[in-house]
Amino acid sequence: MPSLKDLRNRIDSVKSTRKITSAMKMVAAAKLRRAQEQATHARPYAEGMSRMVANLAKAMEGDARAPRLMSGTGKDERHLLVVVTADRGLCGGFNSSVIRETRNRVRALRSEGKAVQIFCVGRKGADALRRDLNSLIVERVVDVMRRGVRFDDAKEVAAKLRQKFEAGEFDVCTIVYNRFVSAITQQITVRQLIPLAIDESHHEASHALYEFEPDQAQILEDLLPRNLAIQTFRAMLESQAGEQGARMTAMDNATRNAGEMIDRLTLTYNRTRQAVITSELIEIISGAEAL
Amino acid sequence: MSRPLSFELVSPERLLVSMEAEMVVVPGSEGNFGVLADHMPMISSLRPGVIDVYAQRPEIERRVFVAGGFCEVTKDTCTVLADSAKPVEDLDAAAIDRRIADLKEDLQDAKTDAERAAVAHALAVAQAERAAAG
Numbered sequence: 001m002p003s004l005k006d007l008r009n010r011i012d013s014v015k016s017t018r019k020i021t022s023a024m025k026m027v028a029a030a031k032l033r034r035a036q037e038q039a040t041h042a043r044p045y046a047e048g049m050s051r052m053v054a055n056l057a058k059a060m061e062g063d064a065r066a067p068r069l070m071s072g073t074g075k076d077e078r079h080l081l082v083v084v085t086a087d088r089g090l091c092g093g094f095n096s097s098v099i100r101e102t103r104n105r106v107r108a109l110r111s112e113g114k115a116v117q118i119f120c121v122g123r124k125g126a127d128a129l130r131r132d133l134n135s136l137i138v139e140r141v142v143d144v145m146r147r148g149v150r151f152d153d154a155k156e157v158a159a160k161l162r163q164k165f166e167a168g169e170f171d172v173c174t175i176v177y178n179r180f181v182s183a184i185t186q187q188i189t190v191r192q193l194i195p196l197a198i199d200e201s202h203h204e205a206s207h208a209l210y211e212f213e214p215d216q217a218q219i220l221e222d223l224l225p226r227n228l229a230i231q232t233f234r235a236m237l238e239s240q241a242g243e244q245g246a247r248m249t250a251m252d253n254a255t256r257n258a259g260e261m262i263d264r265l266t267l268t269y270n271r272t273r274q275a276v277i278t279s280e281l282i283e284i285i286s287g288a289e290a291l
Numbered sequence: 292m293s294r295p296l297s298f299e300l301v302s303p304e305r306l307l308v309s310m311e312a313e314m315v316v317v318p319g320s321e322g323n324f325g326v327l328a329d330h331m332p333m334i335s336s337l338r339p340g341v342i343d344v345y346a347q348r349p350e351i352e353r354r355v356f357v358a359g360g361f362c363e364v365t366k367d368t369c370t371v372l373a374d375s376a377k378p379v380e381d382l383d384a385a386a387i388d389r390r391i392a393d394l395k396e397d398l399q400d401a402k403t404d405a406e407r408a409a410v411a412h413a414l415a416v417a418q419a420e421r422a423a424a425g
Contacts, residue, residue, distance in 0.1 A: 209332065210334050211332065213319055213334075214320060214335075218336070219334060219335075219361070
């Protein structure tokens with residue numbers, strides 16, 4: 001049975017933990033709002049971009065002049081996985097679910113005899129995957145998301161991807177990230193970046209026959225690198241919003257658990273205190289009776 | 292006034308302009324072109340230059356400098372995806388001159404071809420910006 005002093009210390013320490021978690025929850029809620037706003041603002045551009053790309057790609061289908069970023073290398077041997085995680089922990093299962101998905105994919109691809117490489121965006125993913133898949137990690141971009149995602153960061157990631165693709169280091173590039181659904185749910189999303197995967201939802205909107213200036217091949221040549229940057233940017237924004245949502249939920253739970261724990265400990269503390277008083281009284285009374 | 296055209300200017304980070312216009316003049320990579328409602332659907336890339344938005348001709352309602360990007364025109368919309376955009380009245384000629392001078396130096400210091408191309412591009416953008424600032 002713990003002494004009264006032990007119990008008091010325990011209660012105090014849980015109380016200060018609760019203070020921290022509830023502060024973190026508040027901070028995450030504020031950041032979540034900002035991240036969500038940023039993601040909404042970025043949507044019109046991304047939508048316009050995928051519409052144009054879909055139209056152009058349709059016009060170019062089967063054309064031998066199609067840029068390699070669209071048609072790929074024609075092989076399916078070497079895969080590059082871009083893994084987007086947070087830079088920080090304490091956000092529930094947010095990072096580990098992306099990491100689990102990555103491990104599963106790596107295993108599946110390897111069992112098919114494909115070569116796999118990993119590109120980590122975010123510190124947590126890089127740290128976790130280093131343990132068992134260190135030899136596959138070819139690049140890591142960490143700590144860029146500290147002050148919110150900027151487009152320039154995404155552009156940098158996209159430039160690296162392009163450079164690797166042009167150097168012939170991989171055939172297929174896929175991005176794995178957490179898509180923000182709501183403050184409490186994130187959905188693991190896997191999207192193919194190279195070769196271009198066309199979003200089918202834009203197809204029915206593109207009946208119109210377009211005029212291109214300069215010609216399709218030239219525009220696609222300019223548009224695809226941008227599209228790559230935008231897709232990366234979108235994944236990073238979604239992941240950022242998801243991270244804050246996950247942290248908010250995790251910290252909310254932690255705060256609630258701490259509260260329950262304090263109640264339980266306080267009850268034990270009071271019982272112990274009463275027991276001590278009772279036993280003291282018994283001692284005094286029986287002492288008096290013995291006289 | 293003829294049928295209005297809905298004009299949108301977006302950068303990767305946000306929607307910058309969304310308005311009704313009678314005509315928009317866009318700096319296409321193969322020359323400026325004006326867009327009115329019922330224009331032929333087209334997609335064009337842009338060179339650095341100024342977009343003129345006419346709410347009602349001949350008055351120019353807004354002038355925006357864009358550093359390049361793409362433009363999609365459909366029957367009654369005109370969407371510009373810009374790399375970066377600034378209202379012309381916010382351009383500061385003296386600051387741009389300084390930037391051009393810096394970039395010219397950088398161009399001489401550039402070592403690799405890729406570096407040189409990047410600086411040359413930045414310089415072309417700055418020069419177009421200077422021309423827009425008047």
